[in-house]
Amino acid sequence: MGSMEFESNNWIWDGVYYYPHLFGGIMITAAVLGLSTSYFGGYGVPCLPYFWPELGIFQKRKYGKKPVRVYMDGCFDLMHYGHANALRQAKALGDELVVGVVSDEEIIANKGPPVLSMEERLVLVSGLKWVDEVIANAPYAITEQFMNSLFNEHKIDYIIHGDDPCLLPDGTDAYALAKKAGRYKQIKRTEGVSSTDIVGRILSSVKETKVGEDRNDTSLPEQPHYMNNTQAEESQSDGAQISHFLPTSRRIVQFSNGKGPGPNACVVYIDGAFDLFHAGHVEILKSARQLGDFLLVGIHCDETVSDHRGTQYPIMHLHERSLSVLACRYVDEVIIGAPWEVTKDMITTFNISLVVHGTVAENNGLLGDETDPYAAPKSMGIFRTLESPKSITTTSVAKRIIANQKIYKKRNAKKAESEKRYYADKKYVSGD
Numbered sequence: 239m240g241s242m243e244f245e246s247n248n249w250i251w252d253g254v255y256y257y258p259h260l261f262g263g264i265m266i267t268a269a270v271l272g273l274s275t276s277y278f279g280g281y282g283v284p285c286l287p288y289f290w291p292e293l294g295i296f297q298k299r300k301y302g303k304k305p306v307r308v309y310m311d312g313c314f315d316l317m318h319y320g321h322a323n324a325l326r327q328a329k330a331l332g333d334e335l336v337v338g339v340v341s342d343e344e345i346i347a348n349k350g351p352p353v354l355s356m357e358e359r360l361v362l363v364s365g366l367k368w369v370d371e372v373i374a375n376a377p378y379a380i381t382e383q384f385m386n387s388l389f390n391e392h393k394i395d396y397i398i399h400g401d402d403p404c405l406l407p408d409g410t411d412a413y414a415l416a417k418k419a420g421r422y423k424q425i426k427r428t429e430g431v432s433s434t435d436i437v438g439r440i441l442s443s444v445k446e447t448k449v450g451e452d453r454n455d456t457s458l459p460e461q462p463h464y465m466n467n468t469q470a471e472e473s474q475s476d477g478a479q480i481s482h483f484l485p486t487s488r489r490i491v492q493f494s495n496g497k498g499p500g501p502n503a504c505v506v507y508i509d510g511a512f513d514l515f516h517a518g519h520v521e522i523l524k525s526a527r528q529l530g531d532f533l534l535v536g537i538h539c540d541e542t543v544s545d546h547r548g549t550q551y552p553i554m555h556l557h558e559r560s561l562s563v564l565a566c567r568y569v570d571e572v573i574i575g576a577p578w579e580v581t582k583d584m585i586t587t588f589n590i591s592l593v594v595h596g597t598v599a600e601n602n603g604l605l606g607d608e609t610d611p612y613a614a615p616k617s618m619g620i621f622r623t624l625e626s627p628k629s630i631t632t633t634s635v636a637k638r639i640i641a642n643q644k645i646y647k648k649r650n651a652k653k654a655e656s657e658k659r660y661y662a663d664k665k666y667v668s669g670d
């Protein structure tokens with residue numbers, strides 16, 4: 239396992255710094271203890287003065303019961319709410335969650351090229367509200383040596399994995415060692431979405447335009463055809479799944495913070511599609527959150543997104559996009575299906591102090607005669623443009639997949655087979 243250069247990755251420190259605003263004293267404790275363990279060892283605590291008022295809790299915890307540390311790993315390529323939900327469940331099995339992010343090289347060797355780079359995947363995973371620490375460049379399969387370093391250096395108590403079997407190329411169970419050591423726990427697989435399914439959705443949005451295989455222009459189609467049943471089935475054999483996702487109120491509650499803005503809080507509002515939730519989204523949400531005490535995020539509904547970006551969008555449905563945003567540690571609340579225009583009434587209703595918008599936006603300007611959706615906050619002098627920290631966009635992520643169509647199609651067809659079998663054979667499993 240390669241170690242990560244934290245000096246050059248300010249986001250992790252910032253992430254720790256921002257815990258207290260979001261989660262209160264107990265979480266700070268976890269963060270500080272995390273910093274004092276071997277992985278972060280030797281660094282001291284960069285923002286210690288900030289923690290002084292909480293030191294009482296810190297000491298009580300430190301000299302009281304030792305926190306239970308759990309480990310879960312994954313590729314987290316095209317990270318979605320299914321990954322987020324798995325990590326939420328893993329966190330519930332302990333006090334501190336350490337997440338291993340598999341290296342680019344290991345993904346290439348085992349599954350083919352990842353869509354997102356290590357750095358992008360790290361930003362996504364670290365941005366989740368349930369994650370306390372990340373280990374970069376984790377191995378694809380847990381070797382005995384890596385398992386020992388988890389137990390001894392990282393002080394991990396349990397290794398967590400989903401209930402789907404994970405076999406090594408030689409047919410043996412990847413978690414046999416951990417199971418034998420009695421330090422393995424299982425969580426239920428999250429239904430409804432997989433990276434395979436998302437790649438399938440993107441590829442079928444290209445296929446719908448009926449362009450030749452050898453076309454070398456990787457732009458997304460402007461006007462896809464609507465598929466009839468036969469076509470839909472064909473495209474499903476490419477790995478595009480009909481969505482199995484059923485948004486339940488309980489899932490939304492599980493992802494929510496359940497707290498409103500405190501008295502005198504400065505509420506910041508940002509809106510958008512947040513389609514194919516990516517590292518650029520995490521960074522803009524973090525910047526927006528830093529401007530106030532409470533971040534309210536408006537998620538545009540599917541029709542609004544189609545109207546402004548083209549009918550092939552959004553790739554993820556409204557409730558899927560909402561869960562991805564809710565899972566982000568910088569977000570306090572979301573509006574599921576926010577209006578396109580930020581009205582004065584909305585600003586009053588939510589006591590919004592500041593409306594922000596990123597410089598990298600994906601409005602294709604399909605509706606030429608549009609009125610400015612930010613006219614009201616602008617006239618009130620509470621609008622601000624935020625420099626988008628990353629140039630990555632939903633389109634650029636989709637383009638990477640389209641540019642490598644053949645590779646992903648092949649990989650997807652293979653995965654889709656096992657997905658199909660899973661859904662055909664599946665039985666009720668309790669748990670959430």
Ligand SMILES: *[C@@H]1O[C@H](CO)[C@@H](O)[C@H](O)[C@H]1NC(C)=O
Nearest residue numbers: 450451452453454455456457
């Ligand atoms: C591929 O793209 C290049 C540059 O955009 C263009 O000049 C060329 O004609 C294209 N080739 C085909 C086969 O479309």
Ligand SMILES: *[C@@H]1O[C@H](CO)[C@@H](O)[C@H](O)[C@H]1NC(C)=O
Nearest residue numbers: 463464465466467468469470
């Ligand atoms: C669906 O579309 C395909 C291709 O355009 C066509 O051949 C087929 O007849 C259509 N099926 C139905 C049921 O409309």
Ligand SMILES: *[C@@H]1O[C@H](CO)[C@@H](O)[C@H](O)[C@H]1NC(C)=O
Nearest residue numbers: 500501502503504505589591
């Ligand atoms: C509304 O927000 C402002 C900060 O912009 C804050 O001072 C005020 O207390 C808030 N109002 C309520 C009722 O919370």
